[in-house]
Amino acid sequence: xxxxxxxxxxxxxxxxxxxVFFQGVNHWTIWSAPDSGSQIDPASFRRVAQTAERGLFDxxxxxEGLRLREVDGKIHDLDVAGRPDAITQLAALAxxxxxxxxxxxxxxxxxxxxxxxxxxxxxxxxxxxxAGWNVVTTDNxxxxxxxxxxxxxxxxxxxxxxxxxxxxxxxxxxxWKDGAIADSAGAREWSAPGAVHQVRxxxxxxxxxxxxxxxxxxxxxxxxxxxxxxxxxxxxxxRNADVIFSxxxxxxxDALAFAEDIRHRLRAAGRPGDxxxxxxxxxxxxxxxxxxxxxxxxxxxxxxxxxxTALGIAGLLWGIDLSDRDADGPLPKEDPVVSENDGSFGAxxxxxxxxxxxxxxxxxxxxxxSLRETVIALGPQRGHVGTPSGLADKFAHFVRHGAVDxxxxxxxxxxxxxxxxxxxxxxxxxxxxxxRTEYTGTTLRENLGxxxxxxHRSARDRRQTG
Numbered sequence: 001x002x003x004x005x006x007x008x009x010x011x012x013x014x015x016x017x018x019x020v021f022f023q024g025v026n027h028w029t030i031w032s033a034p035d036s037g038s039q040i041d042p043a044s045f046r047r048v049a050q051t052a053e054r055g056l057f058d059x060x061x062x063x064e065g066l067r068l069r070e071v072d073g074k075i076h077d078l079d080v081a082g083r084p085d086a087i088t089q090l091a092a093l094a095x096x097x098x099x100x101x102x103x104x105x106x107x108x109x110x111x112x113x114x115x116x117x118x119x120x121x122x123x124x125x126x127x128x129x130x131a132g133w134n135v136v137t138t139d140n141x142x143x144x145x146x147x148x149x150x151x152x153x154x155x156x157x158x159x160x161x162x163x164x165x166x167x168x169x170x171x172x173x174x175x176w177k178d179g180a181i182a183d184s185a186g187a188r189e190w191s192a193p194g195a196v197h198q199v200r201x202x203x204x205x206x207x208x209x210x211x212x213x214x215x216x217x218x219x220x221x222x223x224x225x226x227x228x229x230x231x232x233x234x235x236x237x238x239r240n241a242d243v244i245f246s247x248x249x250x251x252x253x254d255a256l257a258f259a260e261d262i263r264h265r266l267r268a269a270g271r272p273g274d275x276x277x278x279x280x281x282x283x284x285x286x287x288x289x290x291x292x293x294x295x296x297x298x299x300x301x302x303x304x305x306x307x308x309t310a311l312g313i314a315g316l317l318w319g320i321d322l323s324d325r326d327a328d329g330p331l332p333k334e335d336p337v338v339s340e341n342d343g344s345f346g347a348x349x350x351x352x353x354x355x356x357x358x359x360x361x362x363x364x365x366x367x368x369x370s371l372r373e374t375v376i377a378l379g380p381q382r383g384h385v386g387t388p389s390g391l392a393d394k395f396a397h398f399v400r401h402g403a404v405d406x407x408x409x410x411x412x413x414x415x416x417x418x419x420x421x422x423x424x425x426x427x428x429x430x431x432x433x434x435x436r437t438e439y440t441g442t443t444l445r446e447n448l449g450x451x452x453x454x455x456h457r458s459a460r461d462r463r464q465t466g
Contacts, residue, residue: 009400016399016434017406017448019059019103019279020052020418026063028283028382029080030303030412037415039080042092047415049093052100055422056436058447059101059132060093061225061408062086066107067143078309087119094127101444103132103225108162110138110147114208117169120222121214129218129443134225135241137162159228159236164205166224166240170455171199173221175212219443221453238265241276242450245408249280250383255403277405277448283383284409286391286420293385300412301376310372313379317353317360327372331357331364382410392428399434 022045023029030036037044049060065083069076083089086104093102102123106116124131137158138144153161180195201208226241228234229248237244248258258280263273285300287293305313307327315322319337336353364374384391398404411417429435441447451457 010402011400014399014402014405014434015436015449016395016404016429017277017279018052018055018057018421019061019101019406019408020048020057021061021063021281021408021410022048022414023063023080023410027079027309028304028410028412029414030300031080031414032306033303033413035416036413039414040084042089044415045089045093046096048411048418049097049100051415051418051422053097055418055426056439057100057409058406059103059408059444060090060097061103061132061134062089062105064105064107064136066110066138067146076312078306078312087123090131091123091126094123094130097130099130099439099442099447101130101132101223101447102127103134103223103444105134105136107136107138108165109153109158110143111165113165113168113172113206114210116165117172118213120169121173121212121217124217124219124222125214127217129445131217132223132225132243132444134227134245135162135166136227156232159232161205163236163240164203167203168199168201168206168208170221170453171201172210172212173216173453174455175199176215178216180215217443219445220456223444223448223450234262234265235269237276238262238269238271240454242445243277243279243448246278246280249282249398249404249407250381252398252401252403255280255398256401259403271454272451275451277450279406279408280404281410282407283412284391284407284421284425285383285385285412286388286424287385288387290386290390293387297385304412305372305376305379307372310375313375314371317356319353325371328370331361331371331374388424388428391425392432392434395429396432396434 029039031039037047052060063083064086069079086106090102090104104120104123106120120131120133137153175197177192177195177197180191182190182192196211198211199208223242224240225243225245226233226237227245228236229246234244244262246258248255259278262276262278266273266275285293285297287296308323310327311322311325314332317336318332318334319339320332320334322332325332336357338353360374360378363369363378364371367373367377369377384394386394395407399406409418409421426435430437439447440449445452
């Protein structure tokens with residue numbers, strides 16, 4: 001029997017959207033499980049994308065890793081690592097899928113707009129309007145060392161480059177008018193006179209003078225995704241993005257606060273408050289009962305945080321090599337070694353390790369935790385755990401009260417990690433009327449319920465607030 005919503009629900013007709021995030025480098029994807037498949041075999045990508053499409057997901061989203069992670073100059077070999085070029089992989093998936101969106105994570109710091117915009121436009125045409133671009137930035141020299149110019153952008157400059165990059169890309173995507181190509185063999189010219197425009201741009205980051213080589217796709221532009229969580233990143237998304245990822249999807253109050261902040265920034269940027277889809281990243285663990293789901297979570301965490309992984313994570317915090325310690329024993333007695341940059345992963349520490357270690361010790365002593373148990377308990381608390389019915393009720397509350405528009409799901413297992421969601425959870429969501437029973441359109445933009453690209457709107461449209 002179909003459930004109905006109470007009359008006081010703020011968004012009684014809101015629909016939940018799902019994407020799937022096929023991650024890059026990480027330890028949350030359990031590569032060592034007996035039922036785990038290859039992380040780089042094309043069949044794994046195909047299986048995940050086709051399962052997501054069977055579940056009417058909006059998008060298949062690829063992470064990016066421009067360089068393998070290192071610790072003290074050595075490859076960090078505990079993580080899942082290795083990805084083909086995203087656009088190449090997604091172009092292959094376009095041939096074996098029909099409706100699901102195909103989203104490439106592509107770096108605006110180490111690409112050039114004339115090249116990347118053309119390749120994204122090519123994916124958009126090949127997939128008949130299903131392409132998306134997750135705009136990411138990088139501010140570390142560790143990744144910059146891969147590139148001829150080396151070095152890195154200052155943190156404050158990475159979004160200014162990304163914004164200028166997007167300006168040039170959009171100009172290239174708009175370089176061909178709609179109807180530019182002749183639709184009849186009897187036409188005098190292959191392209192209508194004046195329908196293709198030269199793009200000239202000179203700014204702090206780019207100096208471009210070219211004629212775009214590809215027409216627009218059925219959705220106008222690739223859909224723009226963005227994942228920055230700083231104030232600067234949120235403002236960038238409010239000015240530019242169609243979809244924002246976040247880490248604010250597990251706790252309802254936290255998710256709602258984030259969503260309200262984004263809507264405020266959208267209005268400040270002159271856009272309607274509902275102009276951007278909010279899809280936090282999450283892990284979903286399903287059991288037949290609540291007890292079974294919690295036990296499944298416990299087993300999964302032990303597979304995700306192996307003894308070697310726990311020692312590696314703790315070693316980064318302490319600043320010393322702990323690889324010869326017992327992960328199921330007590331925390332190290334030594335004080336952490338404090339340095340400005342530990343040389344691991346190219347990242348600078350943002351928290352005082354002494355304060356973090358003190359907190360770990362206090363909580364480990366209070367609860368009787370081992371080192372590994374402490375890493376699991378005090379590490380990222382990710383995802384939703386429960387029965388299909390319970391999770392459906394929970395997600396209905398999230399979406400109908402405006403905390404999210406959906407979730408970008410990170411499977412803990414490849415390639416079968418979506419099966420429970422598609423086979424067990426999706427039917428419960430459909431029963432509640434918060435999830436589609438068929439795709440609503442043929443393009444990614446249509447299926448997400450997005451308006452036309454920002455550059456195609458009139459000044460009046462852009463000033464509207466929702």
